[in-house]
Amino acid sequence: MRSASHSPIGVFDSGVGGLTVLKSLLSHLPHESTLYLGDTARVPYGTKSGEVVTRYSLKNASFLMERGIKLLVVACNTASAVALPALAAALPIPVLGVIAPGAAAALRQSRGGQVGVIGTPGTIRSGAYQRELEAAAGPGGVRVKARACPLFVPLAEEGWLAGDVPRLVAREYLADFVQEGVDTLVLGCTHYPLLKDIIAEVVGPGVALVDSAEATVHVVARLLAERGLLAPAGGTPTHHAFVTDVPERFVEVGARFLGRPIASAEQVDLSF
Structure with missing residues (x-):
């Protein structure tokens, strides 16, 4: 046996x-x-x-x-x-x-408690990352900005990982994350690591990316x-x-x- x-x-x-x-x-x-x-x-x-x-x-x-x-x-x-x-x-x-480990890693990396989360509509609608981050950080310990980015999934599956199309989509989804001072971004969908380079380009070097996987x-x-x-x-x-x-x-x-x-x-x- x-x-x-x-x-x-x-x-x-x-x-x-x-x-x-x-x-x-x-x-x-x-x-x-x-x-x-x-x-x-x-x-x-x-x-x-x-x-x-x-x-x-x-x-x-x-x-x-x-x-x-x-x-x-x-x-x-x-x-x-x-x-x-x-x-x-x-x-x-x-x-x-994958949510609790991803949230914990984000809190470890965040410099100022400004954490963004991107994921599918179902993940973001559930509020699971938001709850996990807030519970782990304690009262007032984190501010979470979350957004569904559904177009990232077909881009990843079709291999559109670089160029103008994924860059424009990423800018549309993520521009205000940067404007609002998010310092750490959780890639809350298993497709999103394939677009990590484009996402990093859009949010800039001041934002740490966390791969929940x-x-x-x-x-x-x-x-x-x-x-x-x-x-x-x-x-x-x-x-x-x-x-x-x-x-x-x-x-x-x-x-x-x-x-x-x-x-x-x-x-x-x-x-x-």
């Missing part, structure tokens, strides 16, 4: 965006095996109700649990915002979202170490990807997010 430390880490997202979290996992925890599930049949989650996103998230988690994961990373910011309590209550393993993986590493669940060095990790629709597009677009080719993705049926 496989020991818990040799079991894979499970990661799910509504589509390809969570591959930026997986990319960070593979970089920082190279001995770990992973299972990734992209719910591409129901993407995007960011425009759906909290009730629906929670239902989808529980189904995703159940699929990964059946395959023996030792820890679940909810890579989707929208699912992290609305479904994390239900997932934590339903699963017997550690469950991590990177921040989350540091918490994963610490939690696995504390629980004695780190995979031992010297083994041969395995990595499998599952999607609920159009695996060919996932493989093609996902390589851009993962930073390396994706050999294949198995299509699975998670219909209710």
Whole structure:
């Protein structure tokens, strides 16, 4: 029987965006095996109700649990915002979202407590980042400016990562963040790290960018170490990807997010 430390880490997202979290996992925890599930049949989650996103998230988690994961990373910011309590209550393993780690990293980097958050409409509407930042900072410790930037998602998926089009979109979304003195900006969607260079150009060097994916993986590493669940060095990790629709597009677009080719993705049926 496989020991818990040799079991894979499970990661799910509504589509390809969570591959930026997986990319960070593979970089920082190279001995770990992973299972990734992209719910591409129901993407995007960011425009759906909290009730629906929670239902989808529980189904995703159940699929990964059946395959023996030792820890679940909810890579989707929208699912992290609305479904994390239900997932934590339903699963017997550690469950991590991307919002609390991203908020904590932003507070560590902020010089003056002026923090911006950008994300999907669902993430921003939930207020999850705002609540997390304000709770962690204490009364009067942070001022949060949040905005949904929905056009960043199709730009990232189509590979429009440089040039006039993404620059104009970023200026439209972010100009007043700079004017209002935001000193730290949380990239609160897993697609947004692909546009990091354009975003940095628009907001300027005085604004620190926080990638929630990177921040989350540091918490994963610490939690696995504390629980004695780190995979031992010297083994041969395995990595499998599952999607609920159009695996060919996932493989093609996902390589851009993962930073390396994706050999294949198995299509699975998670219909209710």
